[in-house]
Amino acid sequence: MTAALKVVRAGLFDTLQDLGRVGFMALGMPTAGAMDRVALRLANALLGNPAGTAGLEIGVMGPDLLVEADSVRVALVGPISPALIEGPDTPPKALETDRTHLLKRGQVLRVGMVEGSSTAYLAVAGGFALPSFMGSLSTYARAGVGGFEGRKLAAGDALPLSLEQAPPGDDRKLGAPFDYGSGPVRIVWGPQEEYFTAAGRNIFVGSDYRVSREADRMGIRFEGPTIAHATSVEKGGADIISDGIGPGAIQVPGAGLPIVLLADRQTVGGYPKIATVASVDLPRLGRLLPGQTVRFQPVTVEEAEKLRRDQESRIARAIADFKVARPPGGIDLARLYEENLIDGVVYERSPG
Amino acid sequence: MALHVAIDRAKAVGELPGVVETVPTMRSLMVAYDPLAASRAELQPRIDALIARGLPTGLASRRVTLPCCYDDPEFASDLAEVAKRTKKTVEQVIAAHLASPFKVYVLGFMPGLAYIAGLDQTLYLPRRSQPRVRVPRSSVAIAMDMTTIYPFESPGGWHLIGRTPLWMFDKRREQPVFLAPGDSLSFQRIDRKTFDRIAREVDAGTFDWSTLVKA
Numbered sequence: 001m002t003a004a005l006k007v008v009r010a011g012l013f014d015t016l017q018d019l020g021r022v023g024f025m026a027l028g029m030p031t032a033g034a035m036d037r038v039a040l041r042l043a044n045a046l047l048g049n050p051a052g053t054a055g056l057e058i059g060v061m062g063p064d065l066l067v068e069a070d071s072v073r074v075a076l077v078g079p080i081s082p083a084l085i086e087g088p089d090t091p092p093k094a095l096e097t098d099r100t101h102l103l104k105r106g107q108v109l110r111v112g113m114v115e116g117s118s119t120a121y122l123a124v125a126g127g128f129a130l131p132s133f134m135g136s137l138s139t140y141a142r143a144g145v146g147g148f149e150g151r152k153l154a155a156g157d158a159l160p161l162s163l164e165q166a167p168p169g170d171d172r173k174l175g176a177p178f179d180y181g182s183g184p185v186r187i188v189w190g191p192q193e194e195y196f197t198a199a200g201r202n203i204f205v206g207s208d209y210r211v212s213r214e215a216d217r218m219g220i221r222f223e224g225p226t227i228a229h230a231t232s233v234e235k236g237g238a239d240i241i242s243d244g245i246g247p248g249a250i251q252v253p254g255a256g257l258p259i260v261l262l263a264d265r266q267t268v269g270g271y272p273k274i275a276t277v278a279s280v281d282l283p284r285l286g287r288l289l290p291g292q293t294v295r296f297q298p299v300t301v302e303e304a305e306k307l308r309r310d311q312e313s314r315i316a317r318a319i320a321d322f323k324v325a326r327p328p329g330g331i332d333l334a335r336l337y338e339e340n341l342i343d344g345v346v347y348e349r350s351p352g
Numbered sequence: 353m354a355l356h357v358a359i360d361r362a363k364a365v366g367e368l369p370g371v372v373e374t375v376p377t378m379r380s381l382m383v384a385y386d387p388l389a390a391s392r393a394e395l396q397p398r399i400d401a402l403i404a405r406g407l408p409t410g411l412a413s414r415r416v417t418l419p420c421c422y423d424d425p426e427f428a429s430d431l432a433e434v435a436k437r438t439k440k441t442v443e444q445v446i447a448a449h450l451a452s453p454f455k456v457y458v459l460g461f462m463p464g465l466a467y468i469a470g471l472d473q474t475l476y477l478p479r480r481s482q483p484r485v486r487v488p489r490s491s492v493a494i495a496m497d498m499t500t501i502y503p504f505e506s507p508g509g510w511h512l513i514g515r516t517p518l519w520m521f522d523k524r525r526e527q528p529v530f531l532a533p534g535d536s537l538s539f540q541r542i543d544r545k546t547f548d549r550i551a552r553e554v555d556a557g558t559f560d561w562s563t564l565v566k567a
Contacts, residue, residue, distance in 0.1 A: 025375045025384070026356070027529055028459040028503075133523075142504045143463050145523055191380070214485065218507070236478045239496060242460065242467055244375030244382025253509065254481030268377055268460030268467070270479060270495070271509070279387060305387040312388055 003069030003165075004158040005124070008108065013059035015217075016128060016147035016159075017263075019052045021136035025244065025267040032138035032146065035119045035217060035263050035286030036078070038178055038315060043077040043123035045319045046100050046172050054130070054137035054147070055123035056159075062111025062120070063153060067103045070165035074109065075100045077174075078120025084110040099173030099325045100125075102166055117287040118215070126163035140264060175321035179314070180284045184297035187250065187275040188304050192240060195272035196252070200228035204274055208293040209258060215290055217264040222294075226256030227274065242270040248277030248285065250296075260285055278304035280311045354407040355381050359399065368398060377458050378467065413534045415566040416456075418501070420492050420514040420539040421547040422446045427491070427515035434494070434511050438475055446541065448472040449513060454499060454537040464503035464521030464529040468537055471497050483509035490516050492539070499539075517542075517551035518564075524557055 007014075017040065020033025034040040034057055044053045055075075056063075062080065076083055076097045084092040087107045095101050095109075097120070103109060114120045130137055130148060139147025148157055193201060209222035229252070231237030238254035245251075249261045251271035260277060261269075262285060277285055278299060288294070299307070356374040359381075363371050370390020375382040385395055422428050435442045454470040461467075471494055479495045484507060487493070491502045493510035502508060503520035516539075521528050531537070542550070553559035 023373045024463075025373055025382075026459070027463060028461060028465050029463045142506060143521055143523065150523075233478070233481055236496075238481065239478045241377070241379040241496075242458070243377040243380045244384075244460070246382060246384060253479070253483060266461035266465075266506075267375055268458065301392050305391050308387045 002129075002158075003072070003161040003163065005072065005109075005161065006066040006068050007063050007153050007155055007157040007159070008066050009064040010153050010155050010157075011058055011061045011063040011111065013057075014063050014153040015057050015139035015141065015151075016054045016130070017057045017138045018054040018136055019138075020263070021134050021138050021140065021146065024134050028267050029134060029143075030140055030264050030267055031247070032140040032217075033136070033263050034121070034138075036117070036121070036283040037286075038180070038283040038311075039077045039119065039121045040123065041315060042098075042174065042178060042318060043075040043121045046075040046077070046174070046322060047073060047123055047125040048167070048169075049123060049125065049127060053123065053127040055121045056153075058111055058114055058120045058122060059118050061113050062122070065109045065111070065159075067105055067107045067109070068158065069105060069161050069163075071102060071104050072161060072163070073100050073102050073125040073166035073171070075123045075125075076111070076120070077123075079114060079116040080112055080120050081115050082112050084112065086110070096173070096325075098177060100171045102171060116289075118289050119286055124161060124163075125167055126161065129160040129162045138263075142264065171325040172322045173325040174318060175323055176318075178318055180287065181281070184295040185281045185284060186278040186299045186304060186307060187248075187296045188278060188301055189275050189298055190273070191243070191276070192272035193274050195230055195237065195240065196274050197228045197230050200230075200256075201274065203227055204258065205296050205298055208295055210293045211288045211290050213290045215288065217262060219259050219261040219265055220285065220288060222258045222260070224257065224293075227252050227258065228256065229254070229272070238271060240270055240272050242268045245269050245273070246276055247279065248282050249273045250275045250277065262286060278307055280304065280307040355399075355403060358402045358405075358407050359383065362398075362402060368395065370395060375460065377460065378469070413536060414532070416531065416535045416537045416564050417540050417566075418516050418518060418537065418564060419542045419546070419550060420449075420516050421542050421544055422449075422514040424515070424544055424547075428513050430493075430511035431513045434475065434477065434513060437477055440474070445475065445513065448475050449494070449499065450539055450541060452499070452538075454539075456531050456533055456535040456537055458533060459529060459531070462503050462506055462521075464519075464531070465500060466520070466531040466535075468499045468531075469497055471499055473497065477511060479509040480511065483507050487512065488515070490518060490520070492516055514539075515547070517547045517549075517554055518559075519554055522554075522557075525561075530561060 144150035229237035487508035
């Protein structure tokens with residue numbers, strides 16, 4: 001029997017994502033990938049998975065997953081409140097987030113609401129046994145490719161697991177929640193800042209912008225003061241000959257409100273881009289919820305590169321700072337008994 | 353526009369560490385790099401040196417004809433407005449679109465979406481100031497000096513004047529993207545009945561795409 005996690009109830013926006021389908025933008029293929037790549041990487045690192053292993057990106061409300069494997073180790077990273085585990089004979093028990101958990105056959109993991117971020121992640125030790133499309137498992141639902149049948153999960157789906165049982169070892173947790181920063185979102189001007197008046201540019205970096213309800217994996221439409229184009233919109237001032245759209249590009253159509261383009265963004269587009277979000281702050285954008293406000297702050301390309309390198313060092317430190325996760329209240333005799341005695345025998349018979 | 357070819361070649365032999373990919377367009381070339389592997393200050397002079405060295409040129413060409421139904425109001429939601437803004441009748445707008453000598457320049461925005469220049473200049477209009485949240489798949493649209501066909505339902509800011517029964521991206525096909533840069537292209541008007549027949553064939557995967565191409 002194939003090891004799997006079976007979706008007994010779907011969440012709202014569960015898609016498998018890795019670090020993106022890189023290298024095909026010239027064919028018009030969007031990169032897709034995790035909106036918050038930091039959280040996905042931490043989830044994989046907690047499990048000892050390669051950084052680019054696909055995990056489940058969860059938004060608003062997560063799924064209920066039935067374990068159809070001897071055992072599976074999962075990592076939950078992000079503000080999930082609460083996640084519950086229940087067995088055929090055991091009542092629901094809350095699971096901490098930002099750590100790994102060992103689940104057994106027949107147990108149901110109920111991933112609850114995601115609160116305070118638009119995304120949270122569930123990764124599994126060893127990853128999912130699904131075919132990649134153009135080198136990536138990232139779901140791009142608009143084209144129906146990647147992930148599980150190219151779409152968000154539905155009740156009845158069985159996500160095949162690469163491992164029949166969880167690898168041996170302790171559960172692990174983050175030393176502290178990752179600090180994404182709370183100041184302004186850093187941007188680099190351009191590539192088309194000259195399409196806007198100086199006053200328009202000042203408004204853009206001097207005002208609060210609120211995430212509208214139109215926010216998804218493709219991008220976020222912001223609400224706030226309008227940004228004036230240098231040439232009137234009637235004379236085509238909000239049109240450019242289309243060019244490439246990098247992650248975090250901020251385009252401003254004729255209506256004058258900024259749209260930040262994210263994971264599922266189109267590869268090229270014809271509205272002028274006033275600025276581009278520095279890659280260090282893309283994971284923050286991938287966490288924003290409707291109603292939250294941000295301010296944009298310009299930095300130079302050199303500063304943006306350094307900020308990203310500094311963030312990479314902080315990710316490495318967070319990984320070095322992982323702790324062994326003990327059950328609350330000290331020694332859990334039942335867990336000791338199960339894991340050290342019973343599982344130990346199993347692991348000796350089939351190492352790795 | 354062959355700088356991307358030069359960059360891809362240099363990348364293949366390890367000359368441009370940190371370059372991830374390029375996106376060629378009619379106005380510029382986007383070069384994506386990994387800031388953990390290279391800086392812009394390192395890459396810019398190397399790319400400038402490639403340009404100074406001289407660039408390869410040349411694109412192969414096919415003649416492609418795509419069926420388009422302009423008659424159903426559901427397909428052509430902006431046709432009346434385009435006619436009004438260009439001071440034409442609806443039939444004149446359709447005739448001008450059919451007579452335009454189109455050429456595919458760039459693929460982008462979404463998999464299989466082609467930027468097709470050559471629109472009759474009496475039809476030039478800027479994009480809609482507020483993009484639509486949902487444009488149906490296979491909508492045929494115009495903006496500025498171009499026409500395009502939406503490969504998927506998606507947001508979009510172009511004016512919708514018709515619909516083709518074809519899919520511009522079909523992952524079941526060996527080449528999921530049908531159009532290619534350099535293709536010469538024209539549209540052939542079809543009625544709703546023909547649209548439905550071709551749509552059924554495309555859906556079933558039995559449509560013969562080679563009928564659209566003349567060498």
